[in-house]
């Protein structure tokens with residue numbers, strides 16, 4: 001900031017190769033100013049956006065604890081400490097591509113159908129403008145309209161779904177569109193490439209064995225949390241990569257895939273989950289795959305403590321952005 005500009009309205013930003021990055025934390029302390037994701041510019045502050053971070057403050061689809069409507073704000077607040085260089089992937093996620101915060105979509109909290117339509121239209125508007133999207137939820141219901149948009153622009157997509165839960169259940173209280181059902185609907189609507197759909201991190205009690213039989217009949221394979229523990233991260237990465245090949249790939253990450261010790265702030269927690277270290281390591285193993293879109297959902301801040309969940313989710317979003325910059329789909333490699 002110059003001396004005649006003492007306020008956060010026009011802060012200095014880190015710039016690289018013509019890409020406008022985060023507010024410079026050596027000029028304006030990280031804890032000051034409004035929280036866009038990683039203190040990146042808003043989408044209206046840049047001419048073109050390669051990757052848009054979009055918030056969906058929606059939780060009308062939940063079956064247990066509510067509150068994920070506050071997820072986007074919380075994850076942004078928890079993302080103030082992101083730095084511009086990713087040492088493991090050896091990349092500048094905000095320097096190799098233009099990343100911007102698209103803000104929150106104004107979804108109807110009283111009408112799930114209408115909200116899903118709004119999410120799809122918002123996602124489509126960003127896609128048409130040439131942006132790939134990392135969505136911050138919101139409950140998992142929103143994966144369905146996001147997959148509808150992905151399918152419209154890319155055809156059937158490979159889906160890697162990190163979650164404690166299958167989310168391929170049929171209905172809850174007779175309702176087809178809930179946070180426990182998006183991937184069954186996606187299968188029925190032919191949005192996903194059934195040769196390349198996988199759950200990672202599943203665990204916890206089910207309603208019955210039929211849940212697994214139904215899920216398998218939709219083409220899903222799964223790597224349980226227990227398998228991750230026994231087999232280790234590298235082996236799991238190899239299995240995921242073997243199904244992806246160069247297919248257009250969507251990653252959906254329910255933060256409850258993490259153990260409640262790592263992510264207490266979520267609506268349907270299950271014991272025995274992944275560590276955030278395991279999740280980040282598996283994601284980094286997907287470097288160079290054809291990532292067309294991703295979401296991080298189910299952060300419910302009222303149940304969070306010391307921003308544990310928000311910080312984990314913010315790091316996951318950061319890594320997804322880094323992966324997009326290294327992706328074979330429009331990325332800088």
Ligand SMILES: N=C(N)NCCCC(=O)O
Pocket residue numbers: 063064139140165167179180254256268298
């Ligand atoms: N957290 C998500 N997305 N789904 C959980 C649904 C679990 C249930 O109510 O049986």
Ligand SMILES: [Zn+2]
Pocket residue numbers: 163164165254256257268298
């Ligand atoms: Zn879940």
Ligand SMILES: [Zn+2]
Pocket residue numbers: 140163165167179254298
């Ligand atoms: Zn889920």
